[in-house]
Amino acid sequence: MGKKILVTGGTGFIGSHTVVELYNAGYTPVIVDNLSNSSIKILDQIEKIIGYKPEFHEFDLCDERKTAAFLEANPDITGIIHFAAFKAVGESVEKPLEYYRNNFFSLINLLTPYKGKNINFVFSSSCTVYGQPDVLPVTEEAPVKKAESPYGNTKQIAEEILSETATVNSNYKIVALRYFNPVGAHESALIGELPIGVPQNLIPFVTQTAIGKREKITVFGDDYNTPDGSCIRDYIHVVDLAKAHVAAIKRMEEGKSADNYEVFNIGTGKGTTVLEIIKAFESSTGEKLNYVIGPRRAGDIEKVYGDVSKSTRELGWKAELNVDDMMKSAWEWEKYIQKNPF
Numbered sequence: 001m002g003k004k005i006l007v008t009g010g011t012g013f014i015g016s017h018t019v020v021e022l023y024n025a026g027y028t029p030v031i032v033d034n035l036s037n038s039s040i041k042i043l044d045q046i047e048k049i050i051g052y053k054p055e056f057h058e059f060d061l062c063d064e065r066k067t068a069a070f071l072e073a074n075p076d077i078t079g080i081i082h083f084a085a086f087k088a089v090g091e092s093v094e095k096p097l098e099y100y101r102n103n104f105f106s107l108i109n110l111l112t113p114y115k116g117k118n119i120n121f122v123f124s125s126s127c128t129v130y131g132q133p134d135v136l137p138v139t140e141e142a143p144v145k146k147a148e149s150p151y152g153n154t155k156q157i158a159e160e161i162l163s164e165t166a167t168v169n170s171n172y173k174i175v176a177l178r179y180f181n182p183v184g185a186h187e188s189a190l191i192g193e194l195p196i197g198v199p200q201n202l203i204p205f206v207t208q209t210a211i212g213k214r215e216k217i218t219v220f221g222d223d224y225n226t227p228d229g230s231c232i233r234d235y236i237h238v239v240d241l242a243k244a245h246v247a248a249i250k251r252m253e254e255g256k257s258a259d260n261y262e263v264f265n266i267g268t269g270k271g272t273t274v275l276e277i278i279k280a281f282e283s284s285t286g287e288k289l290n291y292v293i294g295p296r297r298a299g300d301i302e303k304v305y306g307d308v309s310k311s312t313r314e315l316g317w318k319a320e321l322n323v324d325d326m327m328k329s330a331w332e333w334e335k336y337i338q339k340n341p342f
């Protein structure tokens with residue numbers, strides 16, 4: 001079997017897709033997850049896709065003793081891809097302490113045992129660190145702005161923790177991937193996004209409206225300074241995003257890192273409005289969407305999309321799937337979970 005890569009949060013949306021792509025690239029993924037926001041059934045789904053059931057350990061990475069003991073018992077882990085974190089923007093405003101505790105304790109517990117040892121570490125960051133960029137497309141050199149939420153703040157501070165750790169210990173090789181908007185599902189429709197409760201994000205709300213779980217979808221504002229008045233985002237297919245993590249691990253293994261802390265934008269480099277998403281969903285699936293225009297959502301930024309030239313140049317990675325692929329795969333997944341509830 002290939003090099004052992006720890007995937008924290010590996011039964012989650014992006015984590016599960018990354019486990020599949022790691023295995024496809026010849027790695028041996030090992031999952032740690034506390035199942036606080038995912039289902040253990042995803043393990044069986046992954047096995048149906050790759051024909052291999054990844055090693056799975058259920059515990060909370062906020063438990064320093066358990067985390068240290070696990071890492072000590074697994075000295076053959078050469079890389080860590082860290083997804084496990086709370087990530088709901090709105091919820092973070094209501095529960096800031098839970099977000100800071102969970103997202104920082106888990107990160108620090110993962111890093112501490114590697115003082116003086118080699119480790120390749122990929123961190124799940126977010127374009128949310130840019131806030132509303134002054135210049136678009138936004139590059140990695142753009143200033144990080146005061147976060148609009150505790151969730152966004154945990155990403156900004158985590159990047160600082162990683163950068164400062166890398167500065168004092170060259171044994172850490174660290175890459176932070178700043179995701180834009182991850183959407184879609186695996187082509188098998190066996191894994192995808194499993195929102196718990198009322199979806200906060202656009203695409204799950206679109207597919208749940210199309211399947212009849214929601215009566216309608218509200219477009220949060222059409223009075224922005226954009227071509228059709230609705231917000232612009234850089235939507236990226238979750239499979240493309242997963243492949244970027246494999247590229248980051250490979251870059252560190254091959255010693256190509258210019259610095260032992262690097263940041264990359266992971267998006268398509270294209271901006272799409274909410275109304276364009278709705279039209280793309282309808283045209284690519286043939287499903288009609290019942291939508292209304294409503295007021296703006298507090299905290300939304302008007303437009304953001306990434307300059308991804310550094311990722312293409314340095315990671316040798318580029319998004320290959322388009323918005324129609326994203327819509328069709330999200331719809332196939334929604335139909336799958338309707339027939340096979342988790």
Ligand code: WQD
Pocket residue numbers: 087089126127128180181182200201202203205217218219220221231232233274297300
């Ligand atoms: C996208 C657009 C909404 C729902 C957040 C986090 C980001 C990442 C992804 C974790 C916006 C509009 C949405 C709806 C709508 N989180 N919308 N009606 O806010 O860009 O990003 O989620 O990884 O870090 O910041 O994503 O999907 O919530 O919204 O009109 O019912 O869709 O206003 O313009 P967002 P989103």
